[in-house]
Amino acid sequence: MTQAILINVTEEIVRGLVRFLLNGVEYQTFCNCELCEMNIIATALNNLPPKYVTSDITRAEAFKILKTPHNIEAVNKEIIHAIYHFPTEDSHLKERKG
Numbered sequence: 001m002t003q004a005i006l007i008n009v010t011e012e013i014v015r016g017l018v019r020f021l022l023n024g025v026e027y028q029t030f031c032n033c034e035l036c037e038m039n040i041i042a043t044a045l046n047n048l049p050p051k052y053v054t055s056d057i058t059r060a061e062a063f064k065i066l067k068t069p070h071n072i073e074a075v076n077k078e079i080i081h082a083i084y085h086f087p088t089e090d091s092h093l094k095e096r097k098g
């Protein structure tokens, strides 16, 4: 018998994409410390439907569905929105001016 798991596949995808984006050239001016990264992930996840699964098989299926270009685009949109609109009280801009 396979072991039961409880995973939000949306979260896995968002975590990967946020890390990728924050380490890329395009978002160099945004802090990529753990706190800022987590804040962006949390903000994006609050705006996206969760996709919970309980086995490796359903997880693989969910990945297949969620990784279509159309879905990735929607997820990216939420992430970019979170990066730009996450209010910066406890997150930091690397090169804050003034």
Ligand SMILES: [Zn+2]
Pocket: 031, 032, 033, 034, 035, 036, 037, 091, 092
């Ligand atoms: Zn930071």
